[in-house]
Amino acid sequence: MKKGLLLLTCLVLLVAGGALTYRYLRSHGFSARVEPHPIEEAFALTVRKLVTPRKFLEMKNPLPASPVYIAEARNHYADHCAVCHDVDGSGETKVSKGLYPPAPDLASKRTQELSDGEIxxxxxxxxxxxxMPGFGGEDKENWKLVQFIRHIPKLSSEELEMIKAAMPRAGKD
Ligand code: HEC
Structure with a gap:
């Protein structure tokens, strides 16, 4: 009897959830230019953490902190990332605003509280x-980028200018 009740409750929740999702999608269409609902964002981030291999969740950056690595990764960032994430990591670009979900602010708590291995x-x-594309790439270059992402909240105005100057033309508009 208890099992039957549990099954019925699950079924009701499933149908109600489906109906709510359908209503939400009907009213918003499939536009990628809307902000994801905070519940959807929280759900997506929880699922992402749950499926990230444990090894990465606990991993620390194996590279020693170095201004040379940060400078190298800065150019890499300007070339491959700033088109979506913007010069200062804010995600305030045309491309990002047309993505669902948009690129988050890399200086925010949301990103900075990720472990080195998760990034x-x-x-x-x-x-x-x-x-967000998977870039593959060499481990060392990716760890340099992790170091750069940690540095984003402290970017100086000179560094911002250097990123802007190193960006491919298409990302500057
Ligand atoms: C074509 C656009 C695009 C490019 C290019 C891009 N990203 Fe992203 N990135 C995104 C989007 C969109 C998200 C958010 C995905 C999500 O919320 O599930 C994201 C998420 C991230 C996150 C996770 C942040 C968080 O708080 O969840 C990191 C770290 C990141 N990007 C780093 C990079 C780096 C480093 C590069 C360049 C090597 C790069 N991205 C290039 C679009 C892009």
Missing amino acids: FYIIREGIRFSG
Whole structure:
């Protein structure tokens, strides 16, 4: 009897959830230019953490902190990342605003509270069902980028100018 009740409750929740999702999608269409609902964002981030291999969740950057690595990764960032993530990591670009979900602010708590290994894994593998590409690449270069992402909240105005100057033309508009 208890099992039957549990099954019925699950079924009711499933139908109600489906109906709510359908209503939400009907009212928003499939536009990628809307902000994801905070519940959807929280759900997506929880699922992402759950499926990130444990090894990466606990990994620390094996490279020693170095201004040379940060400078190298800055150019890499300007070339491959700023078109979506913007010069200062804010994600305030035309491309990002047209993505669902948009690129988050890399200086924010959301990104800075990710472990080094999580950031490394995201850069290497990308994020499925989003605009974030998996770049593959060499481990060392990816760890340099992790170091650069940690540095984003402290970028100086000179560094911002250097990123802007190193960006491919298409990303500057
Ligand atoms: C084509 C657009 C695009 C490019 C190019 C791009 N990203 Fe992203 N990135 C995104 C989007 C969109 C997200 C958000 C995905 C999500 O919320 O599921 C994201 C998420 C991330 C995150 C996770 C941040 C968080 O708080 O969840 C990191 C770290 C990141 N990108 C780093 C990079 C780096 C480093 C590069 C360049 C090597 C790069 N990205 C290039 C679109 C892009």
